[in-house]
Amino acid sequence: MHAVLPVAKPIRELHDLRPSDLGPGILASTEPVVLRGLVAAWPMVAAACASADAADAYLRRFYRDATVNAMLGPPEIDGRFFYNENLDGFNFAPVRVRLDKVLDELGRYRGVEHQPAIYVGSTTIDTCLPGFHDENRIDLGGRDALGSIWIGNRTRIAAHYDLPDNLACVVAGRRRFTLFPPQQVSNLYIGPLDLTPAGQAISLVDFLQPDLERFPRFALAMEHALAVDLAPGDALFIPSMWWHHIQALEDFNVLVNYWWRQSPDYMDTPMNALMHALMSVRDLPPEQRKAWQALFRHYVFEADEDTFAHIPPAARRALAPMDGDSVRSIRAQLLKRMNR
Incomplete structure (x- = not known):
């Protein structure tokens, strides 16, 4: 038509x-x-x-x-x-x-x-x-x-x-x-x-x-x-x-x-996160998907200083603002987990 x-x-x-x-x-x-x-x-x-x-x-x-x-x-x-x-x-x-x-x-x-x-x-x-x-x-x-x-x-x-x-x-x-x-x-x-x-x-x-x-x-x-x-x-x-x-x-x-790009060079393309979410989140049971939706909102899409204010700065690790070293550390952890 x-x-x-x-x-x-x-x-x-x-x-x-x-x-x-x-x-x-x-x-x-x-x-x-x-x-x-x-x-x-x-x-x-x-x-x-x-x-x-x-x-x-x-x-x-x-x-x-x-x-x-x-x-x-x-x-x-x-x-x-x-x-x-x-x-x-x-x-x-x-x-x-x-x-x-x-x-x-x-x-x-x-x-x-x-x-x-x-x-x-x-x-x-x-x-x-x-x-x-x-x-x-x-x-x-x-x-x-x-x-x-x-x-x-x-x-x-x-x-x-x-x-x-x-x-x-x-x-x-x-x-x-x-x-x-x-x-x-x-x-x-x-x-x-x-x-x-x-x-x-x-x-x-x-x-x-x-x-x-x-x-x-x-x-x-x-x-x-x-x-x-x-x-x-x-x-x-x-x-x-x-x-x-x-x-x-x-x-x-x-x-x-x-x-x-307006983001630093060390940041991965978000497409990698999307493909990983398709693999690990999309096909979960509906209630589990809702739970992960809440987690993503909290830690990613609606994150601000209040998200981690209750954690001492030295202990925030992956929740702290990202830099080249922290991104490399997280990437290494992900690769190790995915290659098991």
Whole structure:
């Protein structure tokens, strides 16, 4: 069943900012923010505004015989990188290939109506295009950010979340972003956690043809959706854990993004805790699950100084504020227990 869905709301926009103007009001926001024209002065953007061929040539200036991970799909998938019909595999082939060969293929199909889907995702810029950042600079306030580049044609990346905060800068082509707050997870019909197209669990809903008979609660998710179309030079700040669907709208699209975490490096990814909870908590009898729910609220989700105030500081051990040494100690204990 295909029905008319609620229209996604616009995202708050800021204008006339430069790459040196970013501060904690933006980079530590818990809501998405559109930054129109943030990187419009980048030479990469100027090349892309001239033509796709000029953007291609600009990227090749920095290429140094690097290979990248690419995803290749037949024209029949209409750019949507997804599962196969049984959800036990995928509708595309992952390949390891030279970046210049990917650019060659994108150029060969430019203007062709039914193109194969070609996508290079999450490739570290300093590895594959050394020197790019020297000409295309941004000030992230000293954050230890990972700069990555994403290159492809008319592709669709299913809604997913990322743990780090994300500043996504469109530098060639146009992209449409549809965002959902983390609380909409139950309305997005998330697929397997341990078999994913690119490392993150994704929504099974086809955003261009949503089947509300199979996924009826997606209509509820759309009541909370935010959306924006970005042109070359525009950027979007996506806070940690916000679901985002990305559609590239032209034959040649390039995005540069920066990821960073607000937590210390020694902290594990919470996904490890989730997988461990699935293994050890989810299938307990209902009353035991409720008991563990109370414990998790007390020690994790609602923890404050009162949680351990009755214990002398020297005796708090795992209940004390975490640091690198305490995390390593706990990790060692967990590994010992799990390997029995």
